[in-house]
Each structure stands twice: as C-alpha cells, then as structure tokens.
Amino acid sequence: GAVVSQHPSRVICKSGTSVKIECRSLDFQATTMFWYRQFPKQSLMLMATSNEGSKATYEQGVEKDKFLINHASLTLSTLTVTSAHPEDSSFYICSARDENLNTEAFFGQGTRLTVV
Amino acid sequence: AQSVTQLDSQVPVFEEAPVELRCNYSSSVSVYLFWYVQYPNQGLQLLLKYLSGSTLVKGINGFEAEFNKSQTSFHLRKPSVHISDTAEYFCAVSGRGGKYGNKLVFGAGTILRVKS
Numbered sequence: 001g002a003v004v005s006q007h008p009s010r011v012i013c014k015s016g017t018s019v020k021i022e023c024r025s026l027d028f029q030a031t032t033m034f035w036y037r038q039f040p041k042q043s044l045m046l047m048a049t050s051n052e053g054s055k056a057t058y059e060q061g062v063e064k065d066k067f068l069i070n071h072a073s074l075t076l077s078t079l080t081v082t083s084a085h086p087e088d089s090s091f092y093i094c095s096a097r098d099e100n101l102n103t104e105a106f107f108g109q110g111t112r113l114t115v116v
Numbered sequence: 117a118q119s120v121t122q123l124d125s126q127v128p129v130f131e132e133a134p135v136e137l138r139c140n141y142s143s144s145v146s147v148y149l150f151w152y153v154q155y156p157n158q159g160l161q162l163l164l165k166y167l168s169g170s171t172l173v174k175g176i177n178g179f180e181a182e183f184n185k186s187q188t189s190f191h192l193r194k195p196s197v198h199i200s201d202t203a204e205y206f207c208a209v210s211g212r213g214g215k216y217g218n219k220l221v222f223g224a225g226t227i228l229r230v231k232s
C-alpha cells in the first residue's frame with residue numbers, strides 16, 4: 001500500500017509553546033488529508049479534513065485557532081498545536097487519500113505529544 | 117451520517133482458537149467498510165476493506181470479514197489466532213466519496229488479548 005510518513009513520532013514541549021506535526025504522502029498525491037486525535041484507551045476522533053490548497057474543515061468542538069492545519073501541497077499537510085497546554089497531550093494521527101483514485105485512506109504512524 | 121458500534125471492548129482468547137470481533141454500522145447511504153489494527157503507540161494498519169463485490173473479504177495476517185447488508189454488520193474473523201495478534205482492532209465506515217462524503221468514522225475499538 002501507499003506510505004504516509006508522520007513526523008515526529010514523539011515530542012515533548014513546554015506549556016505555552018507551539019508544536020508542528022508533519023504528515024507526508026511519499027508515493028501518491030494526497031488530495032485529502034485527515035487529522036485525528038486519540039485519547040488513551042479511546043477511539044480516533046476526527047479533528048479536521050483538509051483538501052490541498054483549501055482551508056481545512058474542522059469538526060464541531062475543535063478550535064481552529066488552536067489547531068492550525070496547512071495543506072499547501074499534494075504531499076504535505078501540517079498540524080500546529082498553538083499555545084499548547086497539558087490537556088493537549090494526546091496521540092495525533094494523520095491519514096491521506098487520493099480522491100481521484102477513490103482508494104482508502106492511508107495512515108501515518110502517529111505522534112505522541114506530551115505537554116509539560 | 118454514519119456510525120459504528122463495536123460490541124466488545126475486550127476479547128480474550130487462547131492461542132490457536134478462533135475469534136470473531138463484531139462490528140455493526142448505520143448509514144443512510146452506501147458505504148465502504150474497513151478493519152484496522154493498531155499496536156501500542158503506532159498508527160493504524162489496514163487489515164481489509166469492503167468496497168464492492170464479494171461480501172467475504174480476505175485480508176492480511178489470515179483475517180477475513182463478511183459484509184452483511186441486511187444485518188448492517190461487518191464482523192472480523194480469524195480461524196486460529198497467534199500471540200502476535202494481540203492488539204486493538206478498529207472497525208470503520210466511510211461514505212463512497214463525492215456527495216456521500218469520505219470521512220472515516222471509527223468504532224470504539226476492540227482489544228484482542230491472545231493468551232498462551
């Protein structure tokens with residue numbers, strides 16, 4: 001299957017700082033990327049959907065000013081957690097899909113964010 | 117909108133025994149169905165998918181699932197499990213793209229614990 005690379009795999013940051021997570025599709029064009037958040041022992045919660053070159057569509061209850069999503073190219077999307085707080089600590093996972101091929105979405109390896 | 121119910125939060129089973137992980141979904145439109153596996157602190161790996169055609173779908177690692185439209189189910193099965201199958205399994209549903217949407221909606225997950 002297609003490969004999605006997510007970086008970093010783990011990050012620890014101080015409260016009040018911002019953290020950027022990258023999601024790259026390595027061998028296909030990601031016309032759509034999805035960002036999920038997963039709390040311990042829970043399922044994945046969709047945060048936002050981004051289409052290349054457009055503003056992201058955020059799910060209800062997700063603060064768009066806190067979780068900045070950029071999808072400037074067909075192979076890269078970034079999620080920036082701004083002014084991080086300990087409650088933002090979580091596992092963040094991206095997935096990418098080529099809508100032109102109408103295949104399934106492929107997932108990154110996830111990023112464990114710890115805010116101290 | 118779609119929703120997914122995974123009826124069992126945990127399924128303990130002995131090694132070499134068969135296992136079935138249950139998944140039911142609801143949707144007002146035709147859907148695609150997926151099973152993913154997640155190992156600790158990792159992203160999701162696709163086990164198998166149902167897009168169309170034969171209702172019995174075979175995936176990786178000896179898993180299979182059967183799509184039952186009348187019962188709106190997509191149960192995952194393996195005839196003989198191994199210790200290495202211990203992981204969390206997520207059932208997911210998405211619309212078929214376009215006007216039907218393409219967001220993946222996940223179930224709560226089922227932890228499969230294989231005992232020796």
